[in-house]
Amino acid sequence: MSETRRMTSIAARINRSFTLRLVILLFWVDILVMALVTVSWCYSQEREALDTAWQPNLQRSVVITAGEKWTQWPGSVQYSFKSPQQTETHTAEGGRFFRQAIRLCAALLCAEALLILSDYGAGRRKAERLLTPLRRMTETAQTLDKTFDTRKYHDLEQTISQIDVGTGDVRIETGDRDLKGLEQAINGLMRRTNEAYRQQARFVSDASHELRTPISVIRGYADMLDRWGKNDEKVRDEAISAILKEADGMQRLVEQLLFLSRGDSGRQQLSMQRTDLTAIAREICEEMHMVQPEREFHLPDSQPIYALGDAGMLKQCARILTENAMRYSADGERVTLRAFINERGESCLSVQDNGIGMRPEDVPHIFERFYRSDKARKREGGTGLGLAIAKWIADAHSASFDVITREGVGTRITLCLPPCPQGMKAENAAEE
Numbered sequence: 001m002s003e004t005r006r007m008t009s010i011a012a013r014i015n016r017s018f019t020l021r022l023v024i025l026l027f028w029v030d031i032l033v034m035a036l037v038t039v040s041w042c043y044s045q046e047r048e049a050l051d052t053a054w055q056p057n058l059q060r061s062v063v064i065t066a067g068e069k070w071t072q073w074p075g076s077v078q079y080s081f082k083s084p085q086q087t088e089t090h091t092a093e094g095g096r097f098f099r100q101a102i103r104l105c106a107a108l109l110c111a112e113a114l115l116i117l118s119d120y121g122a123g124r125r126k127a128e129r130l131l132t133p134l135r136r137m138t139e140t141a142q143t144l145d146k147t148f149d150t151r152k153y154h155d156l157e158q159t160i161s162q163i164d165v166g167t168g169d170v171r172i173e174t175g176d177r178d179l180k181g182l183e184q185a186i187n188g189l190m191r192r193t194n195e196a197y198r199q200q201a202r203f204v205s206d207a208s209h210e211l212r213t214p215i216s217v218i219r220g221y222a223d224m225l226d227r228w229g230k231n232d233e234k235v236r237d238e239a240i241s242a243i244l245k246e247a248d249g250m251q252r253l254v255e256q257l258l259f260l261s262r263g264d265s266g267r268q269q270l271s272m273q274r275t276d277l278t279a280i281a282r283e284i285c286e287e288m289h290m291v292q293p294e295r296e297f298h299l300p301d302s303q304p305i306y307a308l309g310d311a312g313m314l315k316q317c318a319r320i321l322t323e324n325a326m327r328y329s330a331d332g333e334r335v336t337l338r339a340f341i342n343e344r345g346e347s348c349l350s351v352q353d354n355g356i357g358m359r360p361e362d363v364p365h366i367f368e369r370f371y372r373s374d375k376a377r378k379r380e381g382g383t384g385l386g387l388a389i390a391k392w393i394a395d396a397h398s399a400s401f402d403v404i405t406r407e408g409v410g411t412r413i414t415l416c417l418p419p420c421p422q423g424m425k426a427e428n429a430a431e432e
Helices: 003-053 095-130 132-147 151-161 177-229 233-264 277-291 311-327 386-396 422-431
Strands: 059-065 076-082 090-093 273-276 306-309 335-341 347-353 400-406 410-417
Touching: 003 076, 003 090, 003 095, 076 095, 177 233, 233 386, 273 277, 273 311, 277 311, 277 335, 277 347, 306 311, 306 410, 311 335, 311 347, 311 386, 311 410, 386 400
Parallel strands: none
Antiparallel strands: 059 076, 076 090, 273 306, 335 347, 347 410, 400 410
């Protein structure tokens, strides 16, 4: 069936639906009119006979007789009524009235039939006019369908279905100019997916490796205790000390993994408030000096530097940077902490050491989980998660890191927080 014939068929069905509704409406109107005419005639006869004695609860009866011809139906209509308190019965003859009413009803039906026929013809044309925009849309869609080549999309679909994401760097290239934007979007998505998969695989592998080492050490010392430590106090003390040390390392590693897991799942909540970075740096210096009194922790005199952030999280980030500076610098070397406002108006907290420094190729990866350079792996005590946690804290505060490093000279890592809101600055000044 062509589209023109289909539209004509739809218009006819719509028109028939409208006509059927009109017929049903007129039918109920005719029934209502006949009922009103009958009730009005009966009421007028009762009022004429009873006058003020009329009441609704009369005793009524109707007797209808047929006429000699069907054109004279009804021949006679005897309508009788009386009041319950009266014995006299009143009778009214309504045959002539109802014969005239039936003729008028027939004339009304003829007029309604003409109305229905005219409405049907006009309604069909109206329905076709209403469907004209739809017909034009259909014709346009057919034209586009004829001129649009869908084969290239089928080729793209087959190419995507044959991609093996485990093969590494996979790209889609069909050479079609119309599909270039779609190809770039899909290639970008696959690149990000592969990178996320690579990082996840590396994370699992590194975590397994980091956990396997202390477990092996603990198992080795436990076997040594089982064999010789029962009677040798020196072996027992050495094994217990080593087991406790490895257990502490495993606990620290698990806690860091749980922190990152909560952060990735959005369950790590922050309490944002006005925080003094200078006070945080001073607390870190005091704590670290108690842990390593032989090392110098230097904090230049400076005024309070305020930022909007979670004080506990920012202190943890500063502690991680300070522990890294201690780990990768020689004993007795100075570690310097400083809070200041940079040229961009950001509130900054920096940690600087005079340690081994980093190679330029290592700098882009230092905040990755479990990443440690060859020099860093030779030093004990690190898990490879500290800077990853510091990076998460910085991201949660919409902050960034500036890293300046040189091999054999040292490293300075600066946490740069967004400028404090104007209203909060005014509040700080008022309190001071």
